[in-house]
Amino acid sequence: MADGKASSLLKPLPMKGGDGTYSYSKNSTYQREGLMVTKEAVNEAISKLLDISNTSNTIRIADLGCSTGPNTYIAVQNIIEAVQKKHALKGLSTTEFQVFFNDLPTNDFNTLYASLPPENQYFTAGVPGSFHSRLFPESSIDIMHASYALCWLSQVPIEVENKQSPAWNRGKIFYSTSSDEVAEAYAAQFAKDVNNFLNARAKEIVVGGLLLPVIPAIPQGFHRSKTAIGFTFDAIGSVLMDMANDGIISEAQVDSFNLPYYITTPDEMVNLVERNGCFSIEMMKTPDPFVFKNQPINAKENNSHLRAAFEWLIAEHFGSSVVDQLFERIDQNEGFYSKLDASYSKVLLLLALKRKGQN
Amino acid sequence: MADGKASSLLKPLPMKGGDGTYSYSKNSTYQREGLMVTKEAVNEAISKLLDISNTSNTIRIADLGCSTGPNTYIAVQNIIEAVQKKHALKGLSTTEFQVFFNDLPTNDFNTLYASLPPENQYFTAGVPGSFHSRLFPESSIDIMHASYALCWLSQVPIEVENKQSPAWNRGKIFYSTSSDEVAEAYAAQFAKDVNNFLNARAKEIVVGGLLLPVIPAIPQGFHRSKTAIGFTFDAIGSVLMDMANDGIISEAQVDSFNLPYYITTPDEMVNLVERNGCFSIEMMKTPDPFVFKNQPINAKENNSHLRAAFEWLIAEHFGSSVVDQLFERIDQNEGFYSKLDASYSKVLLLLALKRKGQN
Numbered sequence: 220m221a222d223g224k225a226s227s228l229l230k231p232l233p234m235k236g237g238d239g240t241y242s243y244s245k246n247s248t249y250q251r252e253g254l255m256v257t258k259e260a261v262n263e264a265i266s267k268l269l270d271i272s273n274t275s276n277t278i279r280i281a282d283l284g285c286s287t288g289p290n291t292y293i294a295v296q297n298i299i300e301a302v303q304k305k306h307a308l309k310g311l312s313t314t315e316f317q318v319f320f321n322d323l324p325t326n327d328f329n330t331l332y333a334s335l336p337p338e339n340q341y342f343t344a345g346v347p348g349s350f351h352s353r354l355f356p357e358s359s360i361d362i363m364h365a366s367y368a369l370c371w372l373s374q375v376p377i378e379v380e381n382k383q384s385p386a387w388n389r390g391k392i393f394y395s396t397s398s399d400e401v402a403e404a405y406a407a408q409f410a411k412d413v414n415n416f417l418n419a420r421a422k423e424i425v426v427g428g429l430l431l432p433v434i435p436a437i438p439q440g441f442h443r444s445k446t447a448i449g450f451t452f453d454a455i456g457s458v459l460m461d462m463a464n465d466g467i468i469s470e471a472q473v474d475s476f477n478l479p480y481y482i483t484t485p486d487e488m489v490n491l492v493e494r495n496g497c498f499s500i501e502m503m504k505t506p507d508p509f510v511f512k513n514q515p516i517n518a519k520e521n522n523s524h525l526r527a528a529f530e531w532l533i534a535e536h537f538g539s540s541v542v543d544q545l546f547e548r549i550d551q552n553e554g555f556y557s558k559l560d561a562s563y564s565k566v567l568l569l570l571a572l573k574r575k576g577q578n
Numbered sequence: 579m580a581d582g583k584a585s586s587l588l589k590p591l592p593m594k595g596g597d598g599t600y601s602y603s604k605n606s607t608y609q610r611e612g613l614m615v616t617k618e619a620v621n622e623a624i625s626k627l628l629d630i631s632n633t634s635n636t637i638r639i640a641d642l643g644c645s646t647g648p649n650t651y652i653a654v655q656n657i658i659e660a661v662q663k664k665h666a667l668k669g670l671s672t673t674e675f676q677v678f679f680n681d682l683p684t685n686d687f688n689t690l691y692a693s694l695p696p697e698n699q700y701f702t703a704g705v706p707g708s709f710h711s712r713l714f715p716e717s718s719i720d721i722m723h724a725s726y727a728l729c730w731l732s733q734v735p736i737e738v739e740n741k742q743s744p745a746w747n748r749g750k751i752f753y754s755t756s757s758d759e760v761a762e763a764y765a766a767q768f769a770k771d772v773n774n775f776l777n778a779r780a781k782e783i784v785v786g787g788l789l790l791p792v793i794p795a796i797p798q799g800f801h802r803s804k805t806a807i808g809f810t811f812d813a814i815g816s817v818l819m820d821m822a823n824d825g826i827i828s829e830a831q832v833d834s835f836n837l838p839y840y841i842t843t844p845d846e847m848v849n850l851v852e853r854n855g856c857f858s859i860e861m862m863k864t865p866d867p868f869v870f871k872n873q874p875i876n877a878k879e880n881n882s883h884l885r886a887a888f889e890w891l892i893a894e895h896f897g898s899s900v901v902d903q904l905f906e907r908i909d910q911n912e913g914f915y916s917k918l919d920a921s922y923s924k925v926l927l928l929l930a931l932k933r934k935g936q937n
Contacts, residue, residue, distance in 0.1 A: 276716055276717075277718065315715040315716060317714070324692060324694060325692075327688060328688055328691060329687055329688045332687060332706040335683060335706065342705075342713060342714055343707065344704065345687065345703065345704040345705075346702065346704075347691040347694065347702060348701075354701060356635070356636035356674040356701055357674060358635075359676070
């Protein structure tokens with residue numbers, strides 16, 4: 220549903236469409252890895268928590284931030300199989316499924332629809348709109364999944380691009396190694412976004428229905444500067460600054476570019492959900508952080524992956540010729556990824572939230 | 579929902595996407611004209627026929643064969659305003675609307691979503707799939723609109739491309755001036771498609787819900803060879819035969835190309851709906867046929883319009899270089915449109931069908 224914020228929300232999120240070399244659909248193996256980790260947790264959540272006595276003849280499922288596939292189809296299939304397993308155990312008759320695939324109107328839905336699984340067992344609908352506001356009618360969805368979605372902010376916190384503010388993020392594009400003021404501005408935006416998100420979902424999800432967010436997080440004992448994502452964003456920022464020093468772009472351009480992305484902690488997330496009050500936390504998992512010690516990173520693959528997710532944003536701000544040079548520089552820097560060692564973390568936070576009864 | 583027929587259904591229908599000179603979105607004024615004619619009828623149908631005591635908190639509307647806009651948005655807005663007017667008269671509180679825009683997965687949904695009205699008052703969903711089969715869960719839609727949709731057949735009748743059949747449609751691409759055998763093969767395909775369509779919609783529409791088809795038709799007293807659409811298809815066919823004579827394409831290519839399109843009569847439609855039995859015919863309108871006597875046709879506009887709707891089909895069969903030559907030839911033939919005189923008709927058939935109670 221349109222609102223005043225719509226135009227500002229249209230920009231931050233689109234992944235690279237189509238199915239070319241740097242497209243999201245060909246470069247989302249990390250998210251897929253996350254899906255495999257979460258499959259078991261989703262099964263468990265649905266098997267233990269979903270109240271199927273409550274549901275109508277149709278189970279409605281939504282995937283928020285679906286992008287162009289194919290991960291969204293895998294995630295949805297997991298959910299459907301988990302529901303079917305539960306139905307079979309209870310001896311319930313077959314149910315119809317309707318699945319809503321949501322992403323911004325600028326998402327490449329044509330590519331998504333072109334790869335619809337031919338033997339899917341559900342009615343398909345695409346929902347173009349920002350998940351930071353309402354997307355569905357009241358009490359119309361039974362299960363919502365949102366993988367790598369809530370980490371995207373609705374906007375860059377205003378202060379970090381304001382020269383007069385103590386939270387000005389000079390010479391950087393992310394907050395992980397910035398001052399506490401910058402990090403706090405990001406945290407405040409995240410808190411606001413999560414609250415709006417939960418309020419919207421609370422209206423849309425039936426009482427007893429499930430909200431299953433999966434987001435990157437900072438595990439216990441790690442500082443915000445020690446996430447793999449932050450490391451990579453910092454590296455992009457420093458290459459951009461190198462390019463500013465070489466006169467290819469200006470420092471002011473770097474100063475006015477920040478990523479609308481946030482990496483939360485389990486404690487912070489619990490606090491935000493409890494403060495919002497519409498959902499109970501029924502399950503929380505933080506699978507062991509992947510560390511890179513015994514798992515050397517494939518620099519080329521990681522680079523392609525980054526391009527798929529962030530190229531659009533960078534190109535919009537700096538122009539597309541800058542993007543090519545930027546990733547070439549990263550690609551040519553042999554030592555770059557070797558610094559991503561065991562002191563860095565890469566972890567997922569999986570939550571199963573249940574819609575409380577209406578007050 | 580996928581079924582065995584899906585792949586054959588994927589081809590016939592896509593309008594030209596994007597927003598270029600020959601795009602559907604820039605060349606659908608005829609359909610829009612139809613919309614204006616139907617606005618009043620839709621208002622009347624909803625005001626007299628829609629049982630709002632039955633509806634839930636959310637009214638769900640579907641537009642089948644939505645293409646890339648903007649006509650679908652106008653049609654949907656008409657429906658919503660009619661429902662709101664009725665609600666206001668009954669003193670009912672505000673309702674939420676969810677609107678499903680359906681077309682084939684190959685439709686350009688990106689263009690559709692890019693032109694979403696900024697101030698729309700409904701939750702939007704796109705539904706990629708063929709309306710010749712199921713698209714929605716059971717009893718999940720209150721009002722379905724389908725403008726210029728049912729006229730598209732799910733496939734070309736097999737016989738008309740079979741040399742051994744008396745219904746072989748040699749040297750033509752449409753049935754309007756072909757033998758009765760060809761016309762009967764088309765009619766049989768249409769009957770089958772309408773029956774499948776009504777069976778699918780009967781499952782999806784709530785009891786008492788409305789199905790509002792708008793289709794081109796042959797008015798009382800006109801022969802099938804005297805519709806404006808048929809005239810134009812015949813002209814395209816004869817230009818293709820000229821091109822075959824000139825050696826640009828082969829006659830066999832023309833013989834194996836037929837348009838999956840049908841123009842019904844009011845009597846035929848009534849008969850098919852009654853034979854199906856799931857819907858009652860509550861209203862039927864055939865606004866006065868537009869004749870061309872006092873209304874000279876804009877040849878250039880008509881040509882662009884044709885390209886938008888049919889170019890894809892022709893290009894797929896003959897190759898895109900043929901399309902350019904074909905429309906150039908039509909464009910250069912000054913006398914072409916002047917033959918489209920008062921003996922030809924252009925008429926719409928508007929129906930309001932109500933889902934009968936389940937047996």
